[in-house]
Amino acid sequence: MIPTQTLSRFIHSKRRLYPDSTGELSDLLVSISLGVKYISQMVATAGFKGLHGYTGKTNSHGEETRQLDEEADEVLVELLGSSQHFGLLVSEERDSVIETQAAQGEGKYVLAFDPLDGSSNIGSSIPTGTIFCIFRKKELSRPASHDDFRQPGSEIVAAGYSVYGAKTSFVYSTGSGVHGFTLDPSLGEFVLTDENIRIPTRGLIYSVNEGNTSYWSDGVKDFVGQLKSPDAASGAPYSGRYVGSLVADFDRTLRKGGIFLYPTDTKRPKGRLRLLYECMPLAFIAEQAGGLALNGPDNILALVPEDIHERSAFIVGSEHEVRWYKRVVHGLK
Numbered sequence: 001m002i003p004t005q006t007l008s009r010f011i012h013s014k015r016r017l018y019p020d021s022t023g024e025l026s027d028l029l030v031s032i033s034l035g036v037k038y039i040s041q042m043v044a045t046a047g048f049k050g051l052h053g054y055t056g057k058t059n060s061h062g063e064e065t066r067q068l069d070e071e072a073d074e075v076l077v078e079l080l081g082s083s084q085h086f087g088l089l090v091s092e093e094r095d096s097v098i099e100t101q102a103a104q105g106e107g108k109y110v111l112a113f114d115p116l117d118g119s120s121n122i123g124s125s126i127p128t129g130t131i132f133c134i135f136r137k138k139e140l141s142r143p144a145s146h147d148d149f150r151q152p153g154s155e156i157v158a159a160g161y162s163v164y165g166a167k168t169s170f171v172y173s174t175g176s177g178v179h180g181f182t183l184d185p186s187l188g189e190f191v192l193t194d195e196n197i198r199i200p201t202r203g204l205i206y207s208v209n210e211g212n213t214s215y216w217s218d219g220v221k222d223f224v225g226q227l228k229s230p231d232a233a234s235g236a237p238y239s240g241r242y243v244g245s246l247v248a249d250f251d252r253t254l255r256k257g258g259i260f261l262y263p264t265d266t267k268r269p270k271g272r273l274r275l276l277y278e279c280m281p282l283a284f285i286a287e288q289a290g291g292l293a294l295n296g297p298d299n300i301l302a303l304v305p306e307d308i309h310e311r312s313a314f315i316v317g318s319e320h321e322v323r324w325y326k327r328v329v330h331g332l333k
């Protein structure tokens with residue numbers, strides 16, 4: 001049986017859910033998936049093309065950028081910057097907003113992305129990925145501006161991520177469930193493999209960088225301690241899994257349940273992960289799959305990014321474990 005549900009066929013088939021849809025958003029998602037295919041190829045061949053190194057530059061976060069960070073960024077800026085539908089872009093690798101070819105930002109949408117997440121791992125075949133989210137401009141009649149990125153995650157019109165691992169997967173949502181695709185290299189097409197992904201209501205895996213333990217608040221130490229202490233009622237001890245690539249840790253949490261947490265700590269009082277193009281898109285996906293995503297006390301999707309590169313704490317996963325975190329660490333329901 002040939003795979004009939006390719007990404008573009010599936011996306012266009014869903015358009016009937018949106019009677020006033022013009023097909024623009026569907027085109028954008030297909031364009032993003034083309035960029036993901038290019039990056040997948042780049043990641044797979046970087047080793048023998050000598051692209052695992054550093055550029056010698058640092059990005060706006062003071063992090064050393066790798067050649068692949070820059071290459072992946074250029075693919076997406078070139079591909080999506082030439083779409084008439086995007087008025088502005090934000091990339092983790094660029095200090096400020098990126099103009100597109102749409103005349104004076106006339107495009108209806110704005111896009112924020114992390115072109116290559118987990119890039120510190122590329123030399124060791126650990127999965128990496130791309131993360132993105134799309135907003136509609138606040139005022140369609142006005143050219144896009146930085147202010148169009150100052151919207152709560154609840155206003156996201158589409159979000160998704162890819163994982164460049166043993167297979168290249170593409171997971172997205174436009175607000176009607178979460179759908180997963182796998183790249184069939186022989187076809188060069190993403191084929192539907194997981195329609196309507198639902199995160200398990202609870203899991204048995206926790207994912208955190210325990211190297212930060214001495215910087216955590218007492219509440220976080222208490223919570224992680226509870227996950228590790230044998231307790232028949234809670235099912236603890238949970239298994240610990242931490243890849244160090246957000247997309248890989250998130251994808252496992254989405255499919256198997258449990259919790260991923262990167263809380264603030266005394267070393268990172270504002271958090272480690274970026275709100276706009278790491279936390280918000282994955283929070284949108286998690287909630288669409290029946291999970292929950294917090295910055296600690298608040299829902300990630302209720303937050304409005306002031307600065308395009310601002311950081312946040314990120315606690316995401318099955319509702320059971322995320323609410324358990326909120327109760328123990330913040331004393332909130």
Ligand code: AHG
Pocket residue numbers: 092114116117118119120209244245246247272
């Ligand atoms: P990026 O490669 O886009 O900078 O993201 C790296 C992030 C994320 O992928 C991962 O969860 C986190 O860095 C790991 O941070 P630690 O090394 O501090 O655990």
Ligand code: MN
Pocket residue numbers: 114116117118246278
């Ligand atoms: Mn990242």
Ligand code: MN
Pocket residue numbers: 069092114115116117118119
């Ligand atoms: Mn990155």
